[in-house]
Amino acid sequence: MANIKEMNFIKDKIKICEKCSLHLSRNNTVPGEGNINSKIVFVGEGPGADEDSSGRPFVGRAGKLLDVMFKDWAKIDRNQIFITNIVKCRPPKNRVPSDEEMNSCGHFLEAQLIQIKPKIIVTLGSTSMKYLTNKTKITESRGKFYDWYSGIKIFPTFHPSYLLRNPSMQKGTPRWYSWLDMRAIGIMIKALNNDKNVEDIVKAVTKIMKDSGGI
Ligand code: URA
Numbered sequence: 001m002a003n004i005k006e007m008n009f010i011k012d013k014i015k016i017c018e019k020c021s022l023h024l025s026r027n028n029t030v031p032g033e034g035n036i037n038s039k040i041v042f043v044g045e046g047p048g049a050d051e052d053s054s055g056r057p058f059v060g061r062a063g064k065l066l067d068v069m070f071k072d073w074a075k076i077d078r079n080q081i082f083i084t085n086i087v088k089c090r091p092p093k094n095r096v097p098s099d100e101e102m103n104s105c106g107h108f109l110e111a112q113l114i115q116i117k118p119k120i121i122v123t124l125g126s127t128s129m130k131y132l133t134n135k136t137k138i139t140e141s142r143g144k145f146y147d148w149y150s151g152i153k154i155f156p157t158f159h160p161s162y163l164l165r166n167p168s169m170q171k172g173t174p175r176w177y178s179w180l181d182m183r184a185i186g187i188m189i190k191a192l193n194n195d196k197n198v199e200d201i202v203k204a205v206t207k208i209m210k211d212s213g214g215i
Pocket of ligand 1: 044046056
């Protein structure tokens with residue numbers, strides 16, 4: 001079980017952080033939110049304008065699509081899982097965070113993950129995938145599992161912002177692959193909540209993904 005005091009301590013540290021220049025233009029820090037005992041954690045890139053003004057992750061246009069992806073594709077409730085980002089302050093004009101910014105903020109994500117102890121980390125988009133796995137091609141790497149530390153698996157999928165720019169749901173499109181990924185994530189959450197072994201889940205989900213043409 002994550003320690004709520006420790007999670008609040010991390011949140012407080014994020015709030016006063018001035019380690020990189022992103023603090024100069026922020027209105028609010030966006031530490032992340034959700035179920036701190038979730039067995040799956042979602043990691044995006046960094047806050048946008050709506051997140052910066054509310055202090056909450058994924059509440060803008062991409063967040064609205066992510067809500068649909070949770071509810072209709074994965075058949076899960078957003079409150080069941082924890083969502084955060086690599087950087088906790090908005091990069092100006094929503095640019096991709098620099099390596100320096102990600103490296104100076106990354107210890108907060110690590111501290112959150114040490115507390116939550118998820119079994120699976122879902123990376124949303126290529127920035128968080130690259131940061132955590134060193135993989136560079138999301139079209140090749142999504143829908144598959146990669147090892148992180150302590151037996152934790154990483155499962156990359158597309159960022160909802162990318163799906164907003166690619167609205168087709170036809171077979172073989174990013175949205176279609178994303179739908180398969182989210183359906184698999186729904187299966188993973190149910191299995192993890194039933195205390196199934198993560199290695200067995202990886203095997204079962206990989207087979208489902210292969211059989212459905214997802215990978
Ligand atoms: N995009 C992200 O990567 N994170 C957010 O919180 C919002 C948009």
